[in-house]
Each structure stands twice: as C-alpha cells, then as structure tokens.
Amino acid sequence: MPPFDVPEGDPFGPHNLPYGVFSTPGSPERTVGVRLGDHVLDAGAAAHALGSPYASLLARPTLNPLLAAGRTAWSDVRRALTAWVTVPAHRETVGPLFHPLSEVTLHLPFEVADYVDFYASENHARNVGRIFRPDAADSLTPNWKHLPIGYHGRSGTVVVSGTDVVRPSGQRKAPTDAAPVLGPSVRLDIEAEVGFVVGVPSELGRPVPLGDFRDHVFGLCLLNDWSARDVQxxxxxxxxxxxxxxxxxxxxxxxxxxxxxxxxxxxxPERTHELLPYLDDADEEPGGYDLRITVAVNGHVVSEPPFSTMYWTAAQQLAHMTVNGACLRTGDLYGSGTVSGPAERERGSLLELTWNGRDVLELPDGERTFLEDGDVVTLSAWAPGPDGVRVGLGEVTGRVVPAV
Incomplete structure (x- = not known):
C-alpha cells in the first residue's frame, strides 16, 4: 500500500505522527523518522527537499536537537510534517523518502540525560501497602497524598523496545534465610508505565512551575520499569x-x-488532601491523560491499566522534581510509576497481579507468578484522538534472557 494511503482509523495516521530514529540496511547512519501507518518518513531528507528552515534539527542521529529547540519549533515542525504527508502537491517529492517499517532498524530515539521514576498511582501504592504492610492502619505512607514520591534511576541502562533484558543478579534474602545469597533474581517483574521526555532545559536553582509543563516536556512514550523484586x-x-x-x-x-x-x-482524580501551592493544580488546565494500556506476556493479555486513574500528574511530577532547584536537561526522562486501576485486571505489575506470588497467572504456555527466561513482555496503548480516531502509542517489548 502506498505510504500516503493510510486506512481510515489507523492509529498511526496523520493525526499522530510520532517521532523516532531509524537506519536502513543500505546505510548505518541514523536519522530522525516520523511514523505514518506502517511506513517511516525520513524527516530530515523531506525537510531538506522542501526547503524547511528546520532541516538542521531533523537531519540528525537523535531527537535531542529538536527537543532542545522549544515549543514554537515543535509546533512549526508538526504543522509542516502534517502538510508534507497530506497535501497532494508534496507527494512526488516526499513519496520516495518513505521506508517500510518492516525494513528499518529502530534505535533509542534520544540521548537520555537523567532518569527519574515516580510512584503516582494510588491503586498501585495501596496494593503494595496491603501486600507488605497488611497490619498498617493505612495502606499509604503518611507522605503519599502530599507529594509525588520518586527516585533517581540509571539513565545508561534505558534501552529501546526490542532489546533483550538479561535476568539481573544481586543479593537476596528471604525472611526465612539465615543470610543473604548472591545469584540471579527469581522474582523478576515488570511495571507498566508512561515516560515523559523533557526538551527544554531549566536554570539551576529555579523551580519549574506547573504552568510551564508544556514549555519543557516534548512528549511521552510507554515505559517498562523492569524490577527484581527479591533484590529490591x-x-x-x-x-x-x-x-x-x-x-x-x-x-x-x-x-x-x-x-x-x-x-x-x-x-x-479528585484530591483528598490540601496541596501546597506549588502542586495545587485546581486552576490549571487538565493535567491527566486518558491512555488505555495493555500488558501482554508471550502474546497473552494479562492486564489493561488505565492511565486516567493516576493521582499525580506529569506536570505535578515535574514541579516537584525541580522545587528544590534541581535543573532540567534536554533528554531527561521521567516515568509515571506503575499504572494500576481499581480492578484486578487493571494492575500494572506481576507483584500485584499475583499478590506477591501468592496467586498464579494462567497463561496458554503455563502458570506464572514472576517472569521466566524466554518470556516476552509487550506494552501497547492508545488514546482518544480527533473525531473518534485513536492515537496509537509505540509499543514496548522485551524478552527475558538468562543471567550471565
């Protein structure tokens, strides 16, 4: 099918146009691409051919220059791309610059600067509290409703979808063990999350207010925060x-x-505790996103977490992340934390789905409590778009391979 003739209702139609970085078999060089249906447009080559002033941002091996360019450039480039793939007058020039998605190699789309992960789902936090603190008066920790809890992760181990995940080794000690042992994790888990990608940096010592969220954050992606529960x-x-x-x-x-x-x-969701002014979003534009996520293990759907239930928004997370004066850098990535809904089939981790291994998941290829070597985990999602059309999010997949 010609690249322009995307079927009606395709979640990767011209209303979407997500950005990535790709290379072709004939050239190892990486360049920015934009997805349309089951094709990838060489955005840099198209910008050059059509005389775009943003060609220098798109003919790059990473999205970072575009991320750093700011909101005006983001909007201008998006408008131009939409015209290039929809206006018939551009077809002769742009058509040859498409590549079938099946024939390209996709790479990590941006250079990750810092990585932060949050804990923003009340359903997930309450489930974890009930699992590990069953006798506590409240399943939430005292600070949970007052600030977005998070931790700094390791940016150098952020990998693109399709990369194998080596089962990690580390110290683990069961409650009944006399001493810890070193070895491969036996409770390997996933966490279905959404990642937010920072474009424009901020000044050291100057917090970023809620209202500036869209001036700094370029976009989002699906994210799997693999977790070794026994090591953790x-x-x-x-x-x-x-x-x-x-x-x-x-x-x-x-x-x-x-x-x-x-x-x-x-x-x-409705706030149940009064928030400090820097997190109070009552007078801000709606900060949540209606993203419908699906979690599959070896092709079998095990959960469908709704992102709209997240208590803390991405804007609040950004404001909290910088309230102490920490600065943003182009390429910063922060995860939402595990997305879990109120129903059992809406839990975004195996920890919750199996209640810490107490229950088993029945899969076509056998029972699971945590992941086994060879298991393939896939996260996919869509969001409501214009005129009832869905906006597809690029999936995240990873296969577990044995520890080295």
Missing amino acids: AWEYVPLGPFLGKSFATSVSAWITPLDALEEARVAP
Whole structure:
C-alpha cells in the first residue's frame, strides 16, 4: 500500500505522527523518522527537499536537537510534517523518502540525560501497602497524598523496545534465610508505565512551575520499569530502589508529541488532601491523560491499566522534581510509576497481579507468578484522538534472557 494511503482509523495516521530514529540496511547512519501507518518518513531528507528552515534539527542521529529547540519549533515542525504527508502537491517529492517499517532498524530515539521514576498511582501504592504492610492502619505512607514520591534511576541502562533484558543478579534474602545469597533474581517483574521526555532545559536553582509543563516536556512514550523484586526487597531499606531497578528500563522507539494528545487530556482524580501551592493544580488546565494500556506476556493479555486513574500528574511530577532547584536537561526522562486501576485486571505489575506470588497467572504456555527466561513482555496503548480516531502509542517489548 502506498505510504500516503493510510486506512481510515489507523492509529498511526496523520493525526499522530510520532517521532523516532531509524537506519536502513543500505546505510548505518541514523536519522530522525516520523511514523505514518506502517511506513517511516525520513524527516530530515523531506525537510531538506522542501526547503524547511528546520532541516538542521531533523537531519540528525537523535531527537535531542529538536527537543532542545522549544515549543514554537515543535509546533512549526508538526504543522509542516502534517502538510508534507497530506497535501497532494508534496507527494512526488516526499513519496520516495518513505521506508517500510518492516525494513528499518529502530534505535533509542534520544540521548537520555537523567532518569527519574515516580510512584503516582494510588491503586498501585495501596496494593503494595496491603501486600507488605497488611497490619498498617493505612495502606499509604503518611507522605503519599502530599507529594509525588520518586527516585533517581540509571539513565545508561534505558534501552529501546526490542532489546533483550538479561535476568539481573544481586543479593537476596528471604525472611526465612539465615543470610543473604548472591545469584540471579527469581522474582523478576515488570511495571507498566508512561515516560515523559523533557526538551527544554531549566536554570539551576529555579523551580519549574506547573504552568510551564508544556514549555519543557516534548512528549511521552510507554515505559517498562523492569524490577527484581527479591533484590529490591533486601536492599531498599533505608534508601530505596537501587540494583533491583537499575539493570534495565525499556522505552518505546516512538515518542508521541503532547500536541497529538489534546483530545486525550482529562482531569485527574479528585484530591483528598490540601496541596501546597506549588502542586495545587485546581486552576490549571487538565493535567491527566486518558491512555488505555495493555500488558501482554508471550502474546497473552494479562492486564489493561488505565492511565486516567493516576493521582499525580506529569506536570505535578515535574514541579516537584525541580522545587528544590534541581535543573532540567534536554533528554531527561521521567516515568509515571506503575499504572494500576481499581480492578484486578487493571494492575500494572506481576507483584500485584499475583499478590506477591501468592496467586498464579494462567497463561496458554503455563502458570506464572514472576517472569521466566524466554518470556516476552509487550506494552501497547492508545488514546482518544480527533473525531473518534485513536492515537496509537509505540509499543514496548522485551524478552527475558538468562543471567550471565
């Protein structure tokens, strides 16, 4: 099918146009691409051929120059791309610059600067509290409703979708063990999340207010925060996640610009505690996003977490991340935290789905409590778009391979 003739209702139609970085078999050089249906447009070559003033931002091996260019450039480039793939007069020039998606190699789309992961789903936090603190009066920690809890991760182990994930090794100690042992994790888990990609940096010492969220954040992607639960349980007191999280974080090869998700914006859940002014979004534009996520293990759907239930928004997370004066850098990535809904089939981690291994998941290829070597985990999602058309988010997939 010709690249312009995208079927009606295709979630990767001209209303979407996510950005990625690709190479072709004939050339190892990487360049910015834009997805249309099952094709990829060489955005840099198209910009050059059509005399775009933004050609220098698009003919690059990474999205970082475009990310740093700012909101005006983001909007101008998006308008131009939409015209290039929809206006018939451009077809002769742009048509030869498309490549079938099946014939290109997709790469990590941006150079990750810093990586932060949050804990923003009340359903997930309450489930974790009930699992590990069953006798507590409140399943939430005292600070949870007052600030977005998070931790700094390891940016160097963020990998693109399709990259194998080596089962991590580390210290683990079960409650009944006399001493810790070193070995491969036996409780390897996933966390279905959404990642937000920062474009414009901020000044050191100057917090970023809620209202400036869209001036700094370029877009979002699906994210899998792989987790070694046994390693995490032994190491995380008193300083939090470390080796149980830092071995791999998978992200989509496609970054969906926020401008493609206008119809998906929704109000977050009702706040039950008064917020400090820097987090109070009562008078701000709706900060939530209606993203419908699907989690599959070996092709079998195990969960469908709704992102619209997230208590803390991406704007609040950004404001909290910088309130102490920490600066943003182009390429910063921050994860939403595990997305879990109120229903059992809406839980975004195996920890919750199996209630820490108490229950089993029945899969066509056998039972699971946590991941086995060879298992393939796939996150996919869509959001409401214009005129009832869905906006597709690039999927995230990863296969577990044995520890080295």
